[in-house]
Amino acid sequence: MADPMKIRATMKGDVAEIRVLMSHPMESGLRKDAAGNAVPAHFIQSMAVEVGGKKIVDGQLAGSVSRNPVFGFKMKGAKAGDKVVVNWVDSKGDKRTDEAAIA
Amino acid sequence: MNTTRRTVLKGATASGVLAGLIATGALRPTQVLAAEWNKAAFESKDATAALKGIGAAAATESKDLVIKVPDIAENGAVVPVDVTSNIPNTSSIVIMVVRNPFPLSAQFDFANGALPEVSARLKLNETSMVRALAKADGKFYSVQKEVKVTVGGCGG
Known part of the structure; x- marks a missing residue:
């Protein structure tokens, strides 16, 4: 199981800013290790963000997203206290779901 | 009649x-x-095929789509990319690194009040155009900007 995500969600006026840091190697499958062997692909393929029980972002990613991906999203219509749930599934089928509340 | x-x-x-x-x-x-991983598009090895894979072969350039990237990236492994769409009814944003081995990098579909903007960090194998696409009312719009890379981020 991967390490927990870090989710920070804050209200800036009427816009909620959501930042997510996922802990993942994001191996593209193209990199070689020190011994010259190809490192197998292992990266997050899909992710979703839910706020207050409604999905606001559905994402699909490639191995060209940097290691330990960081994403920033914004939304209208949310309020402080709303629950933010983020989940991802990677190319090996590993999953992770974490949540936070909008501050 | x-x-x-x-x-x-x-x-x-x-x-x-x-x-x-x-x-x-x-x-x-x-x-x-839930969005299913678009394998064909993500495994396309050139930008044209990737565009086709997401149905954006006929994307038109737009000034209402804004991409923010550094002019020069010292480290190709972590290049910040910000995309904001000012096109009404934008439902998706796609980011592509034209000269990467697999150009298509990420696609985000928005709903339920999400604003059509996203920030992410991407790997660039070499100096390349970074292209952002927005889908609005079934049509694709695009904008691109070059990032010069000193040290590549995909290889060893």
Whole structure:
């Protein structure tokens, strides 16, 4: 199981800013290790963000997203206290779901 | 001939066929489903094929789509990319690194109040155009900007 995500969600006026840091190697499958062997692909393929029980972002990613991906999203219509749930599934089928509340 | 009656009849036939397709599962409303990883597009090895894979082969350039990237990236492994769409009804944003081995990098579909903007960090194998696409009302719009890379981020 991967390490927990870090989710920070804050209200800036009427816009909620959501930042997510996922802990993942994001191996593209193209990199070689020190011994010259190809490192197998292992990266997050899909992710979703839910706020207050409604999905606001559905994402699909490639191995060209940097290691330990960081994403920033914004939304209208949310309020402080709303629950933010983020989940991802990677190319090996590993999953992770974490949540936070909008501050 | 009564043209109104013709039109109504035609419309009825068309919607009947549509309903049939939905019932048989040939044409399901896609929004209900979680996005399935678009393998064909993500495994495309050139930008043109990747564009085709997401249905954006006919994207038009737009100034209402804003991409923010550094002019020079010292480290190609972590290049910040910000995309904001000012195009009304933008439902998706796609980011592509044209000269990467697999150009398509990420696609985000927005709903329920999400603003059409996203920030991410990407790997650039070499100096490349970074292209952002926005989908609005079924049409694709694009903008691109070059990032010069000193040290590549995909290889060893």
